[in-house]
Amino acid sequence: MKYDFDSIISRKDEFSAKYRMAEKRVKDINLIPLSIADMEFETAPEIKEAILKRANHGIYGYTYLQKNWFESIINWTKKRYNWNIKKEYITFSPGVVSAINIAIQTFTDMRDRIIIQPPVYPPFFSSITNNKRQVVKNPLKVDSTGRFQIDFDDLEQKLNHRVKAILISNPHNPTGNVWSREELQKIGEFAIKYDLIILSDEIHADIIFGDKKHTPIASISEEIADRTITFISPSKTFNLAGLTTAVTIITNPELKRDFDFTLEQLHLKSGNIFGNIALDAAYSNGEDWLEELLIYLKGNIDFTIDFFKKELPKVKTYSPDGTFMLWLDFSDYNHPSINKLLLEKEGVHLMDGAWFGGSSNFQRMNIATPKETLKEALERIRDLFNSYDFS
């Protein structure tokens, strides 16, 4: 491999949210946080160099988005998702979650209902309730193979007059599902039939394995695109979350104008210099790094699943189509607080399933970490579960 994903880099002194979150709950323990969705790898050297070059300039005044910034996004969406977009569709956003909030404020009214598909990324709930809109749950259902599926019958039953939007996660966090073109088309058809706005969070679109492909829902048809707001970002892909940079894509000029108006009102239109530079470098020069990252992540996923199968077969695993998360089912242990147990006894911090509007029997494990760290975390889990009295 040309790039290094094996080095263990300490993050203890850089106010890493992953560490701070666990440190609030436990003291004096050697932590392995496999929780919040960022990675324990340095970003691509091509991105680091671009940031260092700009940092060396020394003046960090107000900035405009450059032509390159738009072009890099247009080229990336074409190359990676086979989606042809134009400059006029693109808007800078300070983050995907803030863009989702802006879209909710712009396109729905107080007390309107918005559909989400739990278990799902927790800010989906809070983005709706914080804006005084109502959450309508269309829970995913598990099929006989252990795969979480969209329940379309339930979805249609819930589409009544106050439902104004559906907020989807594709690829889906935390299950790792990459929704197929057919599934997305069905969502799109419901949206047309029941006059919904589609808010499509595609932040995990670049982390996909094997022969699965990402389909932007807006690329399926003009009619679907006309009512869709798409959110993408290089932040998961290239480990840039702290640079708060994202992109919103809206093909419908009226919706785009309204979204931009809210962004303008909040004075959030031009972003930060380093985020803008990093996005351009990532989408222009980061592809080789990404291809190697995908191989490394898939290796970690296979290693983890294999480990559980051999060492702790009561933990049920499902191989994700995408994302660097595993959604692990601990129900066979029948323990009320797996998350607390792992954190307090072994310092291994996972994300509790209840946080995603699901069951605490499920825990989300972030495997984007050097193999040595991952191995140690898994051994700690195994040793605890083999010695703990679950009766």
Ligand SMILES: Cc1ncc(COP(=O)(O)O)c(C=O)c1O
């Ligand atoms: C589905 C999903 N959307 C959005 C985000 C966060 O996006 P941002 O940091 O750009 O607000 C995450 C981070 O884990 C995520 O998983």
